[in-house]
Amino acid sequence: MNVYDAVCSKRAIRQFNDQPISDEALVAILNAGRWSGSSKNNQPWHFVVLRQRDRLIALSQCGPFAGHLAGATVGIALVTGDWMERWPVAFDLGRAAQNMMLVAHEMGIGSVMANIYEIEQANALLELPPELMCYSAISFGYPADPEALTQPPRAGRKRSLDEVVHWERW
DSSP states (O other), X not given: OOHHHHHHHOOBOOOBOSOXXXXXXXXXXXXXXXXXXXXXXXXXXXEEEEOOHXXXXXXXXXXXXXXXXXXXXXXXXXXXXXXXXXXXXXXHHHHHHHHHHHHHHHTTOEEEEEEOSOHHHHHHHHTOOTTOEEXXXXXXXXXXXXXXXXXXOOTTSSOOHHHHOOSSOO
């Protein structure tokens, strides 16, 4: 799969089967995040890998739209310093997350982002040092419906190129 096809065919997968993700695949996913570019090469991330069902369920309760973490095979919590103090950190974490999700997609592993709203609860669950925080996580797993990875995009879900691109000026 080339990069363009991966970007265009990536789907949000929220329901997973029980097939384990191999250590080799997981390391490739984590390395894709680690190799991501970052502002001034600060690499402002740490990744906390969750595989235990009770811990995935607990993290899923840290955000109203994070329920898919409970059924994931693997959850990766994205951990950094206080991103509100330095806005490029959020951008950099997004780049790392997208790299991980695209590499997973190439391997047939589904994924979707989760925003963490109960940050203190997540930080306690992950036993983070006080200077770090988790405000997002990614669910990974093989899709419950394997066809979900190859479904065409739903009509009308993405704005057209003409709606989002402006040449030279607005």
